[in-house]
Amino acid sequence: MNVVIVGLGEMGASLACDLRKNPQIKLIGVDRDVASLAYARKTSLVDQTSQDLAEVATQADLIILATPVESIEQMIEQLGQLDLKTTVIITDAGSTKRAIMAQAQQFLLPKGITFIGGHAMAGSHLAGVQAAQMGMYRHAPYFLMPADEQAASRVDNLKVILAPTGANFITMSVDEHDDLMAVVSDNPHVIAFALMNSSVNDLGKSQDFGQYVAGGFKDMTRIAASDPQLWSDILLSNQGAILNNLTSFRQALDQFQRAIEDSDEETLLQLISRAQISRQNLLIKRENND
Structure with a gap:
């Protein structure tokens, strides 16, 4: 299984630490910062790196967008224009959801792409790939917001993939x-x-x-x-x-x-x-x- 994590800051890199526990997952890290990618390779945080999401997105089974909200919105539009796997799940780590879900409804759902909004109550005031820590998500509330009925039917699939985090998964509406x-x-x-x-x-x-x-x-x-x-x-x-x-x-x-x-x-x-x-x-x- 190929998991692409976009944004190797504290949140994305910590997710990578936990997903590393599953040997069946190939982790692909995407970030604009060359130094972050170099650190991720040096520490074996991921198996592959890229500065270009389009370069690796088509091989992904799961794409996790762990960047600032505005950037997530832009990437959703970009992903809607790519020839992704029909079974791919796209999720994010944005701390607010209304604008993100609106983008998903406009650019992903019409193409049958599964989008499940995500946000974990974890992390600190620290930033950057070197702030990553294994177990950061353990017992943390991890909110999941499926964008439509198709996405709702695949929430359990996403939970299985993210199970190594040890998070407490909670499904709720975007407004809530x-x-x-x-x-x-x-x-x-x-x-x-x-x-x-x-x-x-x-x-x-x-x-x-x-x-x-x-x-x-x-x-x-x-x-x-x-x-x-x-x-x-x-x-x-x-x-x-x-x-x-x-x-x-x-x-x-x-x-x-x-x-x-x-x-x-x-x-x-x-x-x-x-x-x-x-x-x-x-x-x-x-x-x-x-």
């Missing part, structure tokens, strides 16, 4: 996924970026006040170290859901601001207690799912 991502992933990044920027505005350069920060600030701003281009693409690709949730977040901030302005201890206790209980329940639920 993107709304969820706005709350649990996209806007936490917006908040971390904004908190870091407002702190610099108030205190000056981060290297000047960094020695004084404690765990809370470090925890809140860790993801502000994420890749700017990647997150700019993600945020613009999920505008509607993100803006809706930001409105809700502003309202929650306003409640705290009014309570502090009014020295309203009772309201503050209620707001904090509600958040505390929800956070405790969040941890319990996660532990039960591991």
Whole structure:
């Protein structure tokens, strides 16, 4: 079986690490960066490399698009123009799905090509092929979104191929996924970026006040170290859901601001207690799912 992974960053390269466990899979890595391809060959991360997706796509049984969302959209259009295997499955690793699925519906489905949207809740703020790690997907929620009935009938086939990841596969709709991502992933990044920027505005350069920060600030701003281009693409690709949730977040901030302005201890206790209980329940639920 030939598996083509496009994008040998942390996500794509980590997938390659896990799929390496299956000796029946031939891994073909595609990336524009020559140094990434050289590293992948040197470390035997993949069996073959190419800078040109069209050069290797026609021999693929599975194509995994693990690049920024905008690039995934472009590659879907490109793949729709190639003479692919009739049994090929195309999936992706994009963190938002509405625009990607629209591209698949326009360029792939009319040709009978199977597309299953994919997104794993795994990874870190690190980037590049050298950030790859085996087992990164283990127990992680891995969302699968079939584009049509044909794709739905082949979800189990994709799960079998991706089984070495040890991920927890969950099938859901595109709207459910993107709304969820706005709350649990996209806007936490917006908040971390904004908190870091407002702190610099108030205190000056981060290297000047960094020695004084404690765990809370470090925890809140860790993801502000994420890749700017990647997150700019993600945020613009999920505008509607993100803006809706930001409105809700502003309202929650306003409640705290009014309570502090009014020295309203009772309201503050209620707001904090509600958040505390929800956070405790969040941890319990996660532990039960591991």
